Amino acid sequence: MHPADPPISSRITLNSGRIITLHEIYQDLTYSSLLEGLPNELKNKEIVPNAIKTAKQKLYEATIPHIIRPVEKPIITKISDFMKEYYKKLGIDGPSELPRIQCIANFESDCIDSNYCFSYLTIIWFQNKWIMPIDKYILEKIKLINWDKYAQDANY
Secondary structure (H helix, E strand, C coil): CCCCCCCHHHEEECCCCCEEEEEEEEEEECCCCCCCCCCEHHHHHHHHHHHHHHHHHHCCCCCCCEECCCCCEECCCCCCHHHHHHHHHHCCCCEEECCCEEEEEEEEECCCCCCCCEEEEEEEEEECCCCCCCCHHHHHHHHCCCHHHHCEEECC
């Protein structure tokens, strides 16, 4: 094994049998920019597009990201009549949240087209704990990705 090779624990075998390897990851708190109040459906709709921008800023070479859509859950809390009316005017039910950690990663694998050296794909997902490990639900979603369709070939 070469010293620059990533650890075996960073490898994932997709359902197709292709092996991909985590080469780069950026993580942040999903709501690090929320200064006050509770997140809601409208705020949450901004999170994924912002994660795509972050991928371009933070990763060395990002592809068009493959998004594993986060599951939004209502926040159970006592809401004042004023806030109930406010949410009603916005057309939403109330506060809701996404998983707490935003993960933006580049994975690499063997080339798709033999004229290239390797292929890679940026994947964005959300989970409640810092990695490693990747949340089991997310890992199953990653294993379903059609690598040949979404990944990009490249040369060194």
